[in-house]
Amino acid sequence: MNNLTSQQRKFVYLGAILLLLIPIIGLGMPADGTPNSGGSIARLRQQLDLGESDLGDLDPSGAAMNLALLGLRGVAANILWMQAEEQKNHKDWAELRITTDSIIRLQPHFVKVWEYNGWNLAYNVSAEWDAVPDRYFWVKEGGKFLQRGVKRNQRSPDLRWHVGRVYGPKIGLSDEARFFRRYFYQDPDPQFNKSADPQFNENGEDNYLVAKRWFAEANKAEEQTRQTIMDRSIFRSYPARSQLDYAAVLYKYGFNEEYDREVGDRKLNDEEAKALELRVREKLKEQTRQAWIVGLEDWTKKYGQELFSVEYLPGVIVQMRLEMAEDELKSLGKTPEGIAQLRRAVDQYQKMNNYRYWRTRALCESEPDTAEAHWSLFAAGEEYRKQNTAEARKLAEQSMALFEKTLEKYPELRDEDNFVEQAVKSVLIWNYVLRLDGEKVPEMYPLKSLWDDKQAAVPEIERRFERDSRGLN
């Protein structure tokens, strides 16, 4: 079978080893850090940005853990996922937090793992706590966790968007928004001494403005790497939407937040308090209007001018904008049929993104009269609560007149929930004051037709006003 001696065989083995070393060295030689250095695999890794350091920050503990597992990373990750699920079901939050950290050490570049666990902490775990400061703690944990994910996956637009969502809607729109927004400036954790948690709100900004920055970063990353969350035209609207949300939320919580910030630990007498209230209202009136102006610009001049590829005819892809001039439509559509198709595409996209609503709202809200109407309404509510009926009535009437004027200018707002709520609320307060003063509601008054139309919505608006008055919303 084999006539080779033992020594000859050894030489053959040696030759084969040396022969195999050539392709191994060619393929696997490590890079020295300079471009196009190293073997084929190293060069390919550089070209495709697949190296650990290209994907994000390096984590020595995760690398150590992976090495120690001797290739059993998948098994360990599965076990940890099962444990995490059980710990969540058993409400074992301390262990869950640690298991989550272990999972991401094993799967640091698996974006969905970050997304899932970040959501879990910020939304599911926080909801399991009854005390609002505790809930806020877990929202922060989720947000910080996702930010760590961004550091480890620097090219992921999805993770940045998720961070933006925690800062934006989670803090600003949840049931606990009134508290969360306050905690965002003044953390309830005593170690932060009534200031913001620097790891979560470094510059003490508004949550929506921080969200706007994260969404803008997500958009920037999306220019390089495709996002996988939603239609591109919706994804890219988020920075502008955050600005609009910021402007809207100032009406809702701005006064109390700003007032309390100004007061701090001081004790004010009635006169000082009244003067401060007026000053804060005036400040916010302008601040809100400016926020809407920026929002309008972001919405129409930045987001509205973004190019989106749309298949407006079968097989024909054209780049369109949500804010498209007539002549631009004509030049792109060319034929009457093409123009009609393109117009329909723009219309559909505008509807999908609620584009026209936000444009109208921002336009309307950035007008001085609308700002005046909102803040007069707010002041009317405050005066009504203090039972200053004369002042409340004056402010409510002023607010009603201004809302009526706005409605005449923007009749499409008649069916817009926020506007209707505000306008109806002004009539509601006015009605309350008349009742307190023992007067009858006159035949004609501003916003009468809206009031009559929206009677079905009045009980709910009344209930919300009640909760607001008791500081429950």
Place this chain on the structure above:
Amino acid sequence: MNFDSVPFPLDSSFLLWLIVVGSATAIVLVVSLLATIASVGANGPVVFANELGAMVGDLFSLSPRRVFALAQLTFREAYRRKALMVFVVFAILLMFAGWFLTSSNLQPEFQVKVYVSFVLRAISWLVLPVVLLLACWGIPEDIKLRSMHTVVTKPARRLELVLGRMLGYSFIGLAVLAVMGVVGWGWIKRQLPEAAKSQLICRQPIHGELSFRDREGNDKDERGERLKAGINVGDVWMFHSFIEGATKARAIWTFTGVGAHVLDGEGNLMLENRFQAFRSHKGDMKRTIYFQYIFFNPETGTRAPFELKTVEENRGRTDRIPRKFSSIGTGSGITDRKSYDIIDDFVTKDGTLTVEVACIDPGQYLGMARPDLFVRTADLPFESGYFKAVACIGMMLLVVIFMGVAVSTFVKGPVATFLVFCVVIVSYSARDFMGTIVGDEIALQKAAQYSGHQDKVKLEGGGVLESIYRILWHMNPTTELPEGPATTVMKTIDSGMVNFLWLVYRILPNFDYFTESLQYVANGFDVRFDSCVLGCIMITLAYFGPCVLLGYFALRIRELEAK
């Protein structure tokens, strides 16, 4: 705590042990007898009886000196095999533990949990493989190297050899564990963030029995049994159940052994709870949900509501109830305000205290399980519970050593290692699953907590053959099988297999008691003797005898020349 600490059932466990050991011994003896008859023919039973007699004789001529000498030898051998290198791994782990134990923002009690569980788990998972390998390789190596020959030709008996091995490995395992335990304790004390150090305590709770009253005030269900659960608010795991606020629903705890001796130095009764809250509407977000303790004396019918408290969900709160207190009316329908003495007015002659808990907020729910309210007596130092937990880990090691040595007497090192490793893994991870198949009461109750109802789950679909039949014929598990001889045969074979599985299930060690000890300390409780330490001791003893006998029996009938 998310487990219920129930006293170890000594009587029923002993009976069960007798049945399992008896059945297993009977199987081994019958198989051995048949094997002897097959090999030596008609003289088989005589040879077998002689052999058994000699074995019994060996049992009565044990020499502790020889056993100890063999243990010493085993200890030295393990030392030479660099078993103590495990210390290096432990040291490295502790040095870099900070990398893995982040989240210093967590609440202090959570940090204690994280640090304590890490240390105790690290210790058990490091020492366990070491003793497993040592125990499984010792005797096979002796046989392979023929050093066994020199021992068994001396007056040392094979039983002494097995005992000496077990003792030697136990010494080294426990010595390693002791050192690690002390180092781990020092590490926790040193590394734990300052704010969390005050939480390093061992609470001594007096747990009560829990029953419920529903929203209409009924305390019995339609079968006339006491309500053992409230409402499920949608939790996947139904360990906690809930009572509705501003209704007649109550959670009722009955504590026994209560008297003036349980009051603290200032004469307060310390009630600690870990209630949960569930909101069905937003409610008042400025505060957490209100609840109220109502003290009740069933002998006199006196009922005294205590002042309202707010839930501290997932943290727990300790309420000091002064011995003399005034009742308040809210939420109980009682409007007068009277002074009471908690011991004189509410503790019955037999030392029972009944505490009802009501949720006050309408439309909101308060959740609880039996261990969620307890009378807290004077705390013990952390060391008390910690070293008990270490001792429980030690007993777990002993069980693994006993099994390892016993198995290594009849199979080679790698097979023994694999077998014991599998037994440990299956015992840890799949024992409950097996329990549901063989109809174990506790396993079924645990499974029921995930099934959406409080009763025990019923295993549907039958055994292996029945399941195969149902799959092939697309029959769902609730459909009755057609009557006939085939069904009878199938069910008989299935029940035989389930019975065999029952024996396997019972032979697998129940590690729950050992792991529970860790849970106690990590959650800030003393390790209870009656429900945990006793269980560990009993399980260790339960494995000691049968493992020694199995090892001895296997070594005695084994041909030592066969490598």
